[in-house]
Amino acid sequence: xxxxxxxxxxxxxxxxxxxxxxxxxxxxxxxxxxxxxxxxxxxxxxxxxxxxxxxxxxxxxxxxxxxxxxxxxxxxxxxxxxxxxxxxxxxxxxxxxxxxxxxxxxxxxxxxxxxxxxxxxxxxxxxxxxxxxxxxxxxxxxxxxxxxxxxxxxxxxxxxxxxxxxxxxxxxxxxxxxxxxxxxxxxxxxxxxxxxxxxxxxxxxxxxxxxxxxxxxxxxxxxxxxxxxxxxxxxxxxxxxxxxxxxxxxxxxxxxxxxxxxxxxxxxxxxxxxxxxxxxxxxxxxxxxxxxxxxxxxxxxxxxxxxxxxxxxxxxxxxxxxxxxxxxxxxxxxxxxxxxxxxxxxxxxxxxxxxxxxxxxxxxxxxxxxxxxxxxxxxxxxxxxxxxxxxxxxxxxxx
Ligand SMILES: Cc1cc2nc3c(=O)[nH]c(=O)nc-3n(C[C@H](O)[C@H](O)[C@H](O)COP(=O)(O)O)c2cc1C
Numbered sequence: 001x002x003x004x005x006x007x008x009x010x011x012x013x014x015x016x017x018x019x020x021x022x023x024x025x026x027x028x029x030x031x032x033x034x035x036x037x038x039x040x041x042x043x044x045x046x047x048x049x050x051x052x053x054x055x056x057x058x059x060x061x062x063x064x065x066x067x068x069x070x071x072x073x074x075x076x077x078x079x080x081x082x083x084x085x086x087x088x089x090x091x092x093x094x095x096x097x098x099x100x101x102x103x104x105x106x107x108x109x110x111x112x113x114x115x116x117x118x119x120x121x122x123x124x125x126x127x128x129x130x131x132x133x134x135x136x137x138x139x140x141x142x143x144x145x146x147x148x149x150x151x152x153x154x155x156x157x158x159x160x161x162x163x164x165x166x167x168x169x170x171x172x173x174x175x176x177x178x179x180x181x182x183x184x185x186x187x188x189x190x191x192x193x194x195x196x197x198x199x200x201x202x203x204x205x206x207x208x209x210x211x212x213x214x215x216x217x218x219x220x221x222x223x224x225x226x227x228x229x230x231x232x233x234x235x236x237x238x239x240x241x242x243x244x245x246x247x248x249x250x251x252x253x254x255x256x257x258x259x260x261x262x263x264x265x266x267x268x269x270x271x272x273x274x275x276x277x278x279x280x281x282x283x284x285x286x287x288x289x290x291x292x293x294x295x296x297x298x299x300x301x302x303x304x305x306x307x308x309x310x311x312x313x314x315x316x317x318x319x320x321x322x323x324x325x326x327x328x329x330x331x332x333x334x335x336x337x338x339x340x341x342x343x344x345x346x347x348x349x350x351x352x353x354x355x356x357x358x359x360x361x362x363x364x365x366x367x368x369x370x371x372x373x374x375x376x377x378x379x380x381x382x383x384x385x386x387x388x389x390x391x392x393x394x395x396x397x398x399x
Contacts, residue, residue, distance in 0.1 A: 007035075008034075094107065119175060126160055208301075
């Protein structure tokens with residue numbers, strides 16, 4: 001399957017570097033052409049000799065290959081050569097440099113020159129992995145459209161137990177296979193996606209909102225883009241970045257989101273509503289900050305427009321409409337009712353009863369229900385992987 005595919009493996013200074021010897025062997029066995037680039041720190045963990053032997057190519061380390069002859073390793077050519085660039089293990093240091101466009105070694109120069117898909121497999125101790133600096137650097141890399149292969153949980157080299165282990169070579173191989181076999185099955189399609197919460201103003205400083213982070217809808221937008229779609233993302237307040245290339249319209253309230261949906265819905269082939277839109281908003285928005293008083297305060301709420309229902313009522317036969325349902329009881333029954341009442345083609349059900357699923361988590365556990373009432377249940381996965389499952393189901397149905 002990987003016959004003739006050109007893969008750069010970028011190795012950085014982590015104890016997990018030894019596992020890349022096995023990955024290199026697996027890739028070469030499948031027929032891939034592998035070039036290895038190592039940082040100076042990586043060579044403390046595994047020898048270039050091992051990787052040169054297994055990859056059947058000299059290992060590249062320095063921008064300048066020979067100071068006596070003036071020979072240098074051409075990072076631009078390497079960047080153009082590759083069909084895929086995997087940085088594994090990716091140290092916190094290299095992740096930070098990649099997120100900021102730093103370029104002080106051959107690995108980073110080649111990364112900045114790469115035109116191919118980039119995948120990053122972090123490896124580090126559990127506290128490093130959850131540090132806000134590392135998390136925001138990884139988010140930044142995701143926003144560039146790179147695939148971050150979330151570290152696994154388990155025993156770490158430090159002896160501690162937690163999240164930080166690089167994914168195993170066999171899992172990395174699978175991700176490489178997936179990335180290189182990715183179909184552009186949404187090419188020529190326009191996909192409209194709503195994501196995030198809405199904020200309904202009470203006064204100039206207060207609002208009614210909800211806990212949606214926007215991560216799920218944004219993961220779908222990024223995935224649709226990578227499958228060749230033109231993507232319009234209408235996003236409520238969210239700090240999560242979307243990939244370069246997604247047409248993102250940031251909105252605040254349900255009303256503003258509805259206006260944007262009305263503008264773009266008829267031009268879309270597929271509409272996926274992952275946003276957690278407020279059902280009610282304050283009937284009056286105070287023009288000045290409401291002053292604190294001793295008496296109780298009553299705020300009258302009025303219903304917002306049901307955006308999903310509106311799309312169901314206005315969709316053409318050629319449009320495919322996907323809704324989300326977050327249920328806390330009678331999940332399947334309620335989701336099936338929603339399919340019928342809102343004229344959906346597919347509903348993505350996530351339950352707050354599942355640990356690790358729903359708002360703010362990086363993972364989700366969903367059940368997809370089609371208009372034929374058939375169920376497909378999925379395990380707890382990263383939101384990126386869930387986005388792939390959802391778009392697989394959409395692409396299969398519209399094919
Ligand atoms: C024994 C040992 C293990 C290390 N493991 C990791 C690791 O798993 N992840 C990480 O981010 N840094 C780790 N480091 C620190 C990096 O090697 C260090 O930050 C280095 O500067 C990374 O350089 P590079 O990103 O250019 O490869 C480790 C250091 C030592 C001494």
